Amino acid sequence: EKVTALKNINLDIFAGEICCIFGPSGSGKSTLLNQLAGLEKPTRGGVKICGQIISRMNENELAAFRQHHSGFIFQSYNLLNHLNALENVALPLEFAGIEKTEREKAARHMLGEVGLAGRMKHYPNQMSGGQQQRVGIARAFINRPQVIFADEPTGNLDSKSTKEVMEMMTRFVREYRQTLILVTHDQEMAAYADRIITLKDGEIVRQEWKEKEKEYENE
Template identity: 80%
Template sequence: MNKKDKIIQVRKLYKIYDMGEEKVYALRNIHLNVFRGEICCIFGPSGSGKSTLLNQLAGLEKPSRGGVKICGEIISKMDENELAAFRQKHSGFIFQSYDLLQHLNALENVALPLEFAGVERSIRQKRAKEMLKRVGLAKRLKHYPRQMSGGQQQRVGIARAFVNRPEVIFADEPTGNLDSKSTKEVMEMMVDFVHEYNQTLILVTHDQEMAAYADHIVTLSDGSIIKEEWKEKEEIYEEKF
């Protein structure tokens, strides 16, 4: 991993909610660098601001102050149409609740990002089949979500997130609904894909065992970063945008 290749930069980021006469600071003065090829874990207890920070990084919410820069573009200044196009090109998502479309089978769910990207049908079908094979579901192509276990549904979610080779994958408590065996399998799959394709994984969790998979752990409390840890200690270069 090249520590000078910053794929995500966050500067002076605040998220403030107006609750009547009271202001609630969900995020306070966040400064953060995430590097290409890195597995970055946003860690902390419930209510610490983890999901709010993920939403900011993914462009799902606008900051109250400050900025987020991803792949060289300041997403915090984009409108909704620009953000949708940016996410389609650069991002993949894995959710705790799987978020598969119930009326589509596994193959159709995985092929969906390729369809949105304008990839022709024969190519997207081939690539979706390859990804489902990679996650151990070659015999489940025509199965619908209701016909699969939680672990199998999350494998479909992983295949869908990675099929278009996005530069950044966002995973919000991706194993929260899984047993320990499925959790280990799912995490190892994600780590293998990230390393193979030199992608960046942003992982939100409150689970210390999950955090152990990360190269970079960002610990939040009350909306602030209280600790950052790296497996490999290297100098981190700051730059303005």
């Protein structure tokens, strides 16, 4: 059986924008995020980020591209259980070939930024869900990528932790002038975005801008 997950998608996402891909389960929003992040390849069309067509890259090229340009925040945290918080956060810098002393210094700074200065030596199973997601945020931002992809990042959190995590992510992307692409079915999370793109049956059915529309259009 042939399934068309996405169709007629023609979309520009601007540098510095917080963009929410919104819709119910099965609408195609996670598939769209995976396409934008290079985790899946489109059967037609292409995806361009930072002037490079990532949909034409092989796996090695994609890995190198993500290392320098992309950060990921997952619903299930995706921390390595055998590494403590400091080691999990420092991992992207290790892959980038940064010397141990320098990457641990950067990881300590980021853990301080997310309010976990006292949890650096704790392992994932010694932390709450909210604390684990803060570690995930610190890891995603540590190498200052241009684009952060977040797939239901608060789906496993209570309302208090959800608010804290969303305020933290939006503060970081504003401070570091990054782009955040967020997938959610939660209206409260979508409210943090500059633009909400609503999907239904794999198609964009609505785009809602906030006050930054004119600023981005002028860019």
